[in-house]
Amino acid sequence: MKEFSRYERQFILKGIGREGQRLLDESKVAVIGIGALGSVTANLLARAGIGHLTLMDRDFLEINNLQRQVLYDEKDIAENLPKAVAAQKKLIQANSEITITAEVTDLNSSNIEALLQGYDLIIDGTDNFETRFLINDYCLKNKIPWIYGGAVSTEGMSFVILPGKGPCLRCLFGESPGPENAQTCDQVGILASVAHLVASFQATEAIKILAGKMDAVERKLWKVDLWSRQFQAISVEHLREFPCSGCREQSYPYLERKIASRAVTLCGRNAVQIYQTGPQKIDFEILARKLEGQAAVKFNDYLLNVHLAPYEITVFKNGRAIVRGTEDAGQAKSLYARYIGG
Numbered sequence: 001m002k003e004f005s006r007y008e009r010q011f012i013l014k015g016i017g018r019e020g021q022r023l024l025d026e027s028k029v030a031v032i033g034i035g036a037l038g039s040v041t042a043n044l045l046a047r048a049g050i051g052h053l054t055l056m057d058r059d060f061l062e063i064n065n066l067q068r069q070v071l072y073d074e075k076d077i078a079e080n081l082p083k084a085v086a087a088q089k090k091l092i093q094a095n096s097e098i099t100i101t102a103e104v105t106d107l108n109s110s111n112i113e114a115l116l117q118g119y120d121l122i123i124d125g126t127d128n129f130e131t132r133f134l135i136n137d138y139c140l141k142n143k144i145p146w147i148y149g150g151a152v153s154t155e156g157m158s159f160v161i162l163p164g165k166g167p168c169l170r171c172l173f174g175e176s177p178g179p180e181n182a183q184t185c186d187q188v189g190i191l192a193s194v195a196h197l198v199a200s201f202q203a204t205e206a207i208k209i210l211a212g213k214m215d216a217v218e219r220k221l222w223k224v225d226l227w228s229r230q231f232q233a234i235s236v237e238h239l240r241e242f243p244c245s246g247c248r249e250q251s252y253p254y255l256e257r258k259i260a261s262r263a264v265t266l267c268g269r270n271a272v273q274i275y276q277t278g279p280q281k282i283d284f285e286i287l288a289r290k291l292e293g294q295a296a297v298k299f300n301d302y303l304l305n306v307h308l309a310p311y312e313i314t315v316f317k318n319g320r321a322i323v324r325g326t327e328d329a330g331q332a333k334s335l336y337a338r339y340i341g342g
């Protein structure tokens, strides 16, 4: 039996109430990327009583994350946890009455249909347009609302996408800007408070949609520069006249795009991600024994870390790996082949 009294401040809140709370409890939400934005939205939504929350992230924790990613602490870093797992452990302590699932995985065109089936709403906590345009295509095709959010430096932006009822991300931005055009927080830094503000906006709009308060949903593009205190809500109504190919003729190029290479440079991270080659699970104990004497190795239930200065290979259970210390995909692949396996 659920202890609904934990939500009494939402029962008396105009806009949610008991009926709204019941709808939140029946909702299933996926947060993609549990970093600066995702850790705040996941925190707010878990405490607000979203019945089923999935936390999806491809990465592990690093010390520079603690400046802005509120769900994590030094102990999680010492334990070398993937973000999704550390976030799940933390949020179960905040609300044990909802279902919280952790997915340590890289969302891409080959797995999105399987991973995002059956959700009522998707929250963007990613840091790249490649994944956002993939989510956009998936949500357009399946008529699922999703909430874009981005924050870099002292600026942030958010936009609610309601497929069939207004412009989508591709209507708004055209085709995906290449990595060379997009600033990242690895290059220009990020003020934690601006990320938290954008994430709070995303969580608020999510609660409105899930509680059935569609009239209250913000339909403008919301922008902020917190440092210079500039807040803007920009009308996007005119975009309805020029819909993108997804909205116009159900064309979803990002869903159909094949993964071009086994190794992809993670922009601004001085790292390369290597995709798994098969469905087999890696046995970390056997791999650690194999590497004994060659490199410093440590592992836990989720990942294995090989330290080979100046490189570092982090390999996940399914064989996917992040090689740090290089942006050269070929070099990363050869390090992977040499130490992890072909």
Ligand SMILES: [Zn+2]
Pocket (backbone or CB within 6 Å): 167, 168, 169, 170, 171, 172, 243, 244, 245, 246, 247, 248
């Ligand atoms: Zn569109």
